[in-house]
Amino acid sequence: xxxxxxxxxxxxxxxxxxxxxxxxxxxxxxxxxxxxxxxxxxxxxxxxxxxxxxxxxxxxxxxxxxxxxxxxxxxxxxxxxxxxxxxxxxxxxxxxxxxxxxxxxxxxxxxxxxxxxxxxxxxxxxxxxxxxxxxxxxxxxxxxxxxxxxxxxxxxxxxxxxxxxxxxxxxxxxxxxxxxxxxxxxxxxxxxxxxxxxxxxxxxxxxxxxxxxxxxxxxxxxxxxxxxxxxxxxxxxxxxxxxxxxxxxxxxxxxxxx
Amino acid sequence: xxxxxxxxxxxxxxxxxxxxxxxxxxxxxxxxxxxxxxxxxxxxxxxxxxxxxxxxxxxxxxxxxxxxxxxxxxxxxxxxxxxxxxxxxxxxxxxxxxxxxxxxxxxxxxxxxxxxxxxxxxxxxxxxxxxxxxxxxxxxxxxxxxxxxxxxxxxxxxxxxxxxxxxxxxxxxxxxxxxxxxxxxxxxxxxxxxxxxxxxxxxxxxxxxxxxxxxxxxxxxxxxxxxxxxxxxxxxxxxxxxxxxxxxxxxxxxxxxxxxxxxxxxxxxxxxxxxxxxxxxxxxxxxxxxxxxxxxxxxxxxxxxxxxxxxxxxxxxxxxxxxxxxxxxxxxxxxxxxxxxxxxxxxxxxxxxxxxxxxxxxxxxxxxxxxxxxxxxxxxxxxxxxxxxxxxxxxxxxxxxxxxxxxxxxxxxxxxxxxxxxxxxxxxxxxxxxxxxxxxx
Numbered sequence: 280x281x282x283x284x285x286x287x288x289x290x291x292x293x294x295x296x297x298x299x300x301x302x303x304x305x306x307x308x309x310x311x312x313x314x315x316x317x318x319x320x321x322x323x324x325x326x327x328x329x330x331x332x333x334x335x336x337x338x339x340x341x342x343x344x345x346x347x348x349x350x351x352x353x354x355x356x357x358x359x360x361x362x363x364x365x366x367x368x369x370x371x372x373x374x375x376x377x378x379x380x381x382x383x384x385x386x387x388x389x390x391x392x393x394x395x396x397x398x399x400x401x402x403x404x405x406x407x408x409x410x411x412x413x414x415x416x417x418x419x420x421x422x423x424x425x426x427x428x429x430x431x432x433x434x435x436x437x438x439x440x441x442x443x444x445x446x447x448x449x450x451x452x453x454x455x456x457x458x459x460x461x462x463x464x465x466x467x468x469x470x471x472x473x474x475x476x477x478x479x480x481x482x483x484x485x486x487x488x489x490x491x492x493x494x495x496x497x498x499x500x501x502x503x504x505x506x507x508x509x510x511x512x513x514x515x516x517x518x519x520x521x522x523x524x525x526x527x528x529x530x531x532x533x534x535x536x537x
Numbered sequence: 538x539x540x541x542x543x544x545x546x547x548x549x550x551x552x553x554x555x556x557x558x559x560x561x562x563x564x565x566x567x568x569x570x571x572x573x574x575x576x577x578x579x580x581x582x583x584x585x586x587x588x589x590x591x592x593x594x595x596x597x598x599x600x601x602x603x604x605x606x607x608x609x610x611x612x613x614x615x616x617x618x619x620x621x622x623x624x625x626x627x628x629x630x631x632x633x634x635x636x637x638x639x640x641x642x643x644x645x646x647x648x649x650x651x652x653x654x655x656x657x658x659x660x661x662x663x664x665x666x667x668x669x670x671x672x673x674x675x676x677x678x679x680x681x682x683x684x685x686x687x688x689x690x691x692x693x694x695x696x697x698x699x700x701x702x703x704x705x706x707x708x709x710x711x712x713x714x715x716x717x718x719x720x721x722x723x724x725x726x727x728x729x730x731x732x733x734x735x736x737x738x739x740x741x742x743x744x745x746x747x748x749x750x751x752x753x754x755x756x757x758x759x760x761x762x763x764x765x766x767x768x769x770x771x772x773x774x775x776x777x778x779x780x781x782x783x784x785x786x787x788x789x790x791x792x793x794x795x796x797x798x799x800x801x802x803x804x805x806x807x808x809x810x811x812x813x814x815x816x817x818x819x820x821x822x823x824x825x826x827x828x829x830x831x832x833x834x835x836x837x838x839x840x841x842x843x844x845x846x847x848x849x850x851x852x853x854x855x856x857x858x859x860x861x862x863x864x865x866x867x868x869x870x871x872x873x874x875x876x877x878x879x880x881x882x883x884x885x886x887x888x889x890x891x892x893x894x895x896x897x898x899x900x901x902x903x904x905x906x907x908x909x910x911x912x913x914x915x916x917x918x919x920x921x922x923x924x925x926x927x928x929x930x931x932x933x934x935x936x937x938x939x940x941x942x943x944x945x946x947x948x949x950x951x952x953x954x955x956x957x958x959x960x961x962x963x964x965x966x967x968x969x970x971x972x973x974x975x976x977x978x
Contacts, residue, residue, distance in 0.1 A: 324711070
């Protein structure tokens, strides 16, 4: 198997730096549940691996984060994107019901919120797998072989682009430029960037994700080290599949919008 | 220490701490002289700061190259309401990956630049608008903002004696057009990121209806150095009209891809063959895009130019973000161009008809040419489309789509002709216009 080199730091003149130093994990540390200082972003448009599509919105620690977001803008509208980010962070995707709830809280019309949410590609308008794999196939990665990487992910996961794989674990999509053009091919898996990914690296990346899943305690513990915000245990609910038994994942949903 | 590569011909000003994890935290940044420029700035009047910035000749690093000091001087001197400074950290131009490094290695350098700018423009709230995908850099900047609040650098009284300046990080959710400054303002207000017609300019009516200045991350990172050392010091590098240093982010088929801080006016040939170590596998060069995917490409025999705003413009293209995309002889120019056009078709906000329709049609035509189903008249159709898409829309996304198409046809016509000849041989091939990507997601 080819040696994996999937973060930027593994190239170049600086072998003495660790991955955590390059990624800044040691500096960031664990983020407080309530989002910390209001000026630092209290929400991110990414998903936790453990998705809770039925979880209540903006309760417990998320209530505090919602209020912090609301305090930072002179007009309610400014808070719309951060609040949608928060909703997606909790539930893994933006259901029509989530969008309507956000509209209600911000006193905006539901159609306005849908119109905005559908404009932005990072909002998932339908459920995605536990690991959302976004492969940059834009020009800089493309001329260095991104199409092969994309094909390798599609083949290895057995899921058509945009669909959830049969085991519920993976959704692979093509992404537009991820802003890591110097490290082709750039791949974003949930919130994390994988850089310098070649087609040969794909099976081992997926194996690593599966191995981490097997170690993860389902429910609320952060499953991406340091970077994920821990769920508030008081409000966390386990997904049905996890309730039913470890290892069994939700089957792809039927009847979802195509 | 280097990240990921260093070269002896570099001039390290803003990229000095790339690869130095200890320069990230507040304490480490202060040990390296951080926030001294802010202290100095607070002892000056706002007008004096703007004058220094004007004298330095620093030009906006987000692509347009507008002089920063002049931009700052457009902000009203008398305050009638709030003023805003918005940091454009939406870096999404294909080829550009410089701001991400600045955000993740030197977050406090950015905050210091923001505070100096905010003080000079009487701003009380700075928004750092970063693209949603930049999760790691945003975490780092968020931590730095928290540190700055805790240390009293940002907030009630800046550095204990200055005015009140707040900072808020704001993350977008995936839209290239939000890197355009008026699109970014709309996005920050919670709207679709559709650009606005100018005038009114942001300095008159910006975000939330208030006077606003939008600056790129790299621009603001240069500010503390200019304030600390003076305009003449900054002018020791670069050219008369393009002073200072610039991050050159090189991607594509070179041996040492990366960010290199070099004086403006640095020869493009040396950048590719010396600093970046030449072409991978020592193959020969085919084309270079000097400023991100939105600018016309250069052929291999056109690379003997200095990389400053004027010289690159004289060569018929633009310096843009100095994001150099290098393509070697193995590159399929039609495919590369098709991929760029598809990107713009996906990212068009849909406001202006020439762009919404033009980008989509260009993508369809490029796809069928690439797939061997092109028609002889397609080249002319592309050129006509490009003509109607240039200068006819609110923002320049439409022009940016036409640029790679026009320049690739002008310089690599034979590659198009070869695909069309292939198509002519296979009569009856159905148009391959089906979407090949999962961009519908």
